[in-house]
Amino acid sequence: MKIALLGYGRMGKEIEKIAISRGHEIVIRKDVDDDIEISLADVAIDFSVPTSAFKNISNCLNNNVPVISGTTGWLDNYKEAVALCTEKKGAFIYASNFSLGVNIFFELNKQLAKMMQTIEGYTISMEEIHHTLKLDAPSGTAITLAEGIIENSSKNNWELAEKTSEENIAIVAKRIPDVPGTHTVWYASEVDTIEIKHTAHSRKGFALGAVIAAEWIVNKTGVFSMKDVLNIR
Structure with missing residues (x-):
């Protein structure tokens, strides 16, 4: 699976380690203002900053790339993200915590x-x-x-x-x-x-959950949550 990391801070680097250990390839590592070709990825994982999250998510959905986001502080735009996902028949998960x-x-x-x-x-x-x-x-x-x-x-x-x-x-x-x-x-x-x-004893739990969610969402359509990923509804 080819993964785009949108946000390459401490969480992004931890996700990279877990993803590579599970056999995935990181094809994009995006800092805040980088221009990227998101369509190179099979799935995107957004752990950016509040001011970048909605733009990142929109870019993914507009280019038919499933996206999961663990960035908090941007939720004033959450309904817009859901509407865009529905319009584009995309796939999207937001979770305040992926652990x-x-x-x-x-x-x-x-x-x-x-x-x-x-x-x-x-x-x-x-x-x-x-x-x-x-x-x-x-x-x-x-x-x-x-x-x-x-x-x-x-x-x-x-x-x-x-x-x-x-x-x-x-x-x-x-x-x-x-x-x-x-x-x-x-x-x-x-x-x-x-x-x-x-x-939490380390960031590994958050990173593992994010990668598992990314694995799960590929080839799906809709707005989901970690309840869907873990089948605990």
């Missing part, structure tokens, strides 16, 4: 929220910790976790705050050198605390 473990964690988070929905006396809060070079806060993963809780609770939204309000879930975002990513969800009461947590 296989995190995607299982997303489902555990939703199930716990459903279980806690009718139990009184618990306050929900969240924390995410990432490396100091991460551009957005809270992380896309934290937002996905918050949305999973909102779907299954009386909360209406999330906010960057120390303390959860009546309507919103508080997310604390910390930036510490060399932390790949840690996400924690708490339900705390006067008598006990329930905690679920995912800790």
Whole structure:
């Protein structure tokens, strides 16, 4: 499989290692403003920056190249990307996190929220910790976790705050050198605390999931998610 890497930072380089180890060829390595011939690739993996992601995705869809994107911070344009994918009969996956473990964690988070929905006396809060070079806060993963809780609770939204309000879930975002990513969800009461947590030990998990998603999407048509890739719907 011929892969275009759209974004060649630390994640791009980690994806390259995993892809080559699985027998794939990297035919494009794109930095932010490079001009590329995207049609050389069988599939594109976008881990660029928020200001480049939608342009990258559009270029792929306009040239009939399946694309998966793990870039966060560009989702104001997500509906446009979905519409373009449908119009061009293309293939597209966006995920806030491609780690296989995190995607299982997303489902555990939703199930716990459903279980806690009718139990009184618990306050929900969240924390995410990432490396100091991460551009957005809270992380896309934290937002996905918050949305999973909102779907299954009386909360209406999330906010960057120390303390959860009546309507919103508080997310604390910390930036510490060399932390790949840690996400924690708490339900705390006067008598006990329930905690679920995912800790990434390296970027390899994110890279492996991205390559697996790229392998899966080739020769498909539609807008998909990691639930489709992992068959956990």
